[in-house]
Amino acid sequence: MKGKATSIDIAHLAGVSQATVSRALRGSPLVNEETRRRIQAAVEQLNYKVDKNASNLRRMYSGTLALLLFEDPTADESHINPFFLSMLGSITRACAQQGYDLLISFQQFSRDWHADFADSKKADGIILLGYGDYLAYRDKLEKLVAQGTCFVRWGAVLPDQPGVSIGCDNFHGGYAIAEHLLERGCRRIAFLGDASSHYPEFFERYRGYVDALQQAGIMVDPDLQENAESTERSGYEAMYTLITRGVGFDAVFAASDLIAIGALRALSVHGLRVPQDVALAGFDDIAMASFVNPPLTTVLQDTRQAGEVLVDSLLKLIRAEPVESAILPAKLIVRRSSLRG
Amino acid sequence: MKGKATSIDIAHLAGVSQATVSRALRGSPLVNEETRRRIQAAVEQLNYKVDKNASNLRRMYSGTLALLLFEDPTADESHINPFFLSMLGSITRACAQQGYDLLISFQQFSRDWHADFADSKKADGIILLGYGDYLAYRDKLEKLVAQGTCFVRWGAVLPDQPGVSIGCDNFHGGYAIAEHLLERGCRRIAFLGDASSHYPEFFERYRGYVDALQQAGIMVDPDLQENAESTERSGYEAMYTLITRGVGFDAVFAASDLIAIGALRALSVHGLRVPQDVALAGFDDIAMASFVNPPLTTVLQDTRQAGEVLVDSLLKLIRAEPVESAILPAKLIVRRSSLRG
DNA sequence: CTGAAAGCGCTTACAG
DNA sequence: CTGAAAGCGCTTACAG
Numbered sequence: 001m002k003g004k005a006t007s008i009d010i011a012h013l014a015g016v017s018q019a020t021v022s023r024a025l026r027g028s029p030l031v032n033e034e035t036r037r038r039i040q041a042a043v044e045q046l047n048y049k050v051d052k053n054a055s056n057l058r059r060m061y062s063g064t065l066a067l068l069l070f071e072d073p074t075a076d077e078s079h080i081n082p083f084f085l086s087m088l089g090s091i092t093r094a095c096a097q098q099g100y101d102l103l104i105s106f107q108q109f110s111r112d113w114h115a116d117f118a119d120s121k122k123a124d125g126i127i128l129l130g131y132g133d134y135l136a137y138r139d140k141l142e143k144l145v146a147q148g149t150c151f152v153r154w155g156a157v158l159p160d161q162p163g164v165s166i167g168c169d170n171f172h173g174g175y176a177i178a179e180h181l182l183e184r185g186c187r188r189i190a191f192l193g194d195a196s197s198h199y200p201e202f203f204e205r206y207r208g209y210v211d212a213l214q215q216a217g218i219m220v221d222p223d224l225q226e227n228a229e230s231t232e233r234s235g236y237e238a239m240y241t242l243i244t245r246g247v248g249f250d251a252v253f254a255a256s257d258l259i260a261i262g263a264l265r266a267l268s269v270h271g272l273r274v275p276q277d278v279a280l281a282g283f284d285d286i287a288m289a290s291f292v293n294p295p296l297t298t299v300l301q302d303t304r305q306a307g308e309v310l311v312d313s314l315l316k317l318i319r320a321e322p323v324e325s326a327i328l329p330a331k332l333i334v335r336r337s338s339l340r341g
Numbered sequence: 342m343k344g345k346a347t348s349i350d351i352a353h354l355a356g357v358s359q360a361t362v363s364r365a366l367r368g369s370p371l372v373n374e375e376t377r378r379r380i381q382a383a384v385e386q387l388n389y390k391v392d393k394n395a396s397n398l399r400r401m402y403s404g405t406l407a408l409l410l411f412e413d414p415t416a417d418e419s420h421i422n423p424f425f426l427s428m429l430g431s432i433t434r435a436c437a438q439q440g441y442d443l444l445i446s447f448q449q450f451s452r453d454w455h456a457d458f459a460d461s462k463k464a465d466g467i468i469l470l471g472y473g474d475y476l477a478y479r480d481k482l483e484k485l486v487a488q489g490t491c492f493v494r495w496g497a498v499l500p501d502q503p504g505v506s507i508g509c510d511n512f513h514g515g516y517a518i519a520e521h522l523l524e525r526g527c528r529r530i531a532f533l534g535d536a537s538s539h540y541p542e543f544f545e546r547y548r549g550y551v552d553a554l555q556q557a558g559i560m561v562d563p564d565l566q567e568n569a570e571s572t573e574r575s576g577y578e579a580m581y582t583l584i585t586r587g588v589g590f591d592a593v594f595a596a597s598d599l600i601a602i603g604a605l606r607a608l609s610v611h612g613l614r615v616p617q618d619v620a621l622a623g624f625d626d627i628a629m630a631s632f633v634n635p636p637l638t639t640v641l642q643d644t645r646q647a648g649e650v651l652v653d654s655l656l657k658l659i660r661a662e663p664v665e666s667a668i669l670p671a672k673l674i675v676r677r678s679s680l681r682g
Numbered sequence: 683c684t685g686a687a688a689g690c691g692c693t694t695a696c697a698g
Numbered sequence: 699c700t701g702a703a704a705g706c707g708c709t710t711a712c713a714g
Contacts, residue, residue: 006691017701022693032699049460054691057394057706080430082628089421092445104433104443119390261632287423291602293634347707358685363709373683395707398690
């Protein structure tokens with residue numbers, strides 16, 4: 001008995017054919033209870049496990065999903081956006097619940113990643129997660145669709161997108177933040193984050209913000225918007241730029257918590273107090289948001305629900321069931337950073 | 342051309358045998374350059390990818406590592422310890438760099454997880470990560486060793502442990518914290534965290550702390566130690582217990598940052614200021630540590646290096662090369678939470 | 683440098 | 699309910 005046991009070893013030991021072993025192990029009803037018991041005993045005795053490679057090859061199925069996490073190559077290699085880390089955790093759990101394994105891969109946004117996993121049969125489907133230039137991204141999505149690869153992506157849900165997207169309600173999240181800041185008496189609300197179709201999630205948040213201002217009869221001042229990607233450093237720099245520009249503002253809506261945390265540092269460096277001098281809000285509700293000082297008002301994206309919906313949708317796709325893109329609710333979380341006065 | 346292309350399709354298209362296609366794709370030197378080019382062209386034309394299941398079955402190798410992350414079932418399901426999340430990120434990167442895929446699985450600590458992945462040939466080796474009762478854990482490690490499964494674990498490095506362990510220098514980390522607090526004039530230093538052989542990582546930190554106190558000629562007061570597991574809630578409760586116990590203390594060394602953050606909240610609830618009334622330090626240097634108020638003095642565990650060493654060691658094990666357990670350096674990070682006076 | 687052939691360990695019609 | 703047999707898509711001695 002050298003090397004791992006195979007189903008043939010089990011067959012010998014249990015005194016049946018190898019085919020019967022396979023049937024018993026796959027739970028076929030066509031197996032006598034007594035036979036099944038003998039096989040089970042042999043399996044335990046030899047500590048046998050079905051070889052997944054052989055099984056998958058034969059069944060043309062892998063029982064595995066792949067998660068591709070992209071990052072902009074500019075991002076600091078050693079720190080992953082905590083929001084995605086949290087998504088990763090919930091996706092892992094959701095997969096485990098459904099009996100699927102999860103293969104994880106980090107991808108440079110620029111690389112030619114489309115569907116390595118699915119094409120090489122290592123995964124039955126792919127979950128796409130990450131920020132990056134959507135317009136560059138779109139091509140790859142179309143290629144995936146053309147290849148018939150099963151995939152779902154986390155991101156903005158817009159009309160005419162290739163494939164299935166799941167995202168949170170960025171528009172209403174942005175709206176809720178702006179509305180809240182307006183209610184607190186803010187009138188000059190800056191927006192920190194890219195606001196173009198290259199970054200549709202941020203753009204939706206921006207559109208919500210614009211909409212709330214307009215509802216309140218307030219002019220949107222383009223000088224109050226400053227591009228930033230979702231890192232603390234970029235948030236710091238954007239805030240710094242805005243401060244030195246010398247435009248007046250009484251509130252800052254950062255398109256992500258990481259940006260907000262960077263902005264908080266820049267404000268503090270310049271002697272501006274939050275929330276007394278400037279109200280501040282972020283987006284995502286990462287764990288850190290409640291620990292910074294002051295605790296950060298933000299919008300909760302429910303990563304647990306998101307993970308479940310992503311996995312469920314992907315499994316439906318794999319089973320060729322109909323699947324729609326879906327927008328998940330966003331929830332305003334008010335903390336001290338926005339409570340002026 | 343229905344379904345995915347196979348190597349036979351490529352062979353037809355390139356006018357060679359299937360065996361030659363396989364050789365060309367595996368980079369065998371035994372293939373004519375011109376032939377290789379023709380095959381490459383066919384591969385691209387049909388968007389062919391080697392079927393990993395077939396390839397792995399034949400080669401008896403998977404090109405995949407598995408990461409098992411356990412958690413105590415008591416831990417809040419929706420939040421994973423950020424330290425492990427960070428490790429996960431760095432392990433993923435290290436795997437990618439070595440050309441391996443990473444399969445991830447969360448495990449209840451209590452379950453019978455030993456080596457499912459390796460036994461079913463889905464992974465060539467396993468990385469074990471997580472907290473939990475070491476004494477319960479040990480049995481399973483021994484089983485793994487007995488089965489000949491390749492694995493490395495993150496944790497305390499002690500004599501006579503089954504298998505290969507990689508861990509940070511918990512003893513000297515704990516020593517450094519205590520020494521630092523003593524230098525700041527603290528004399529009554531509480532320790533928050535389990536201090537028994539059930540949790541050897543915490544225990545090593547505790548031993549470092551005890552050693553530093555003894556070096557300084559200070560009695561170790563058992564009333565100043567309170568058990569806690571690595572969660573914010575547990576830290577809060579332990580701190581609360583200690584405060585209501587009414588023993589005097591001028592510093593708190595929490596066995597992890599999460600515990601420290603919980604303790605910080607409890608101290609604040611009781612009107613004790615950090616660092617003016619009580620100096621506070623944690624362990625791990627999770628991202629949050631620098632964002633709490635005041636920023637937390639702690640010990641940095643270099644997760645990037647840890648991930649690399651774990652993956653390198655595991656790959657060596659798989660290649661049957663000699664591997665030793667290793668202790669990685671810990672580094673004191675002084676921030677405001679410990680700076681009294 | 684290339685091809686024909688065996689075989690990795692399963693699963694599943696097919697025949698009984 | 700069970701067995702004999704084909705075959706999933708590769709890789710790799712073996713022979714040339």
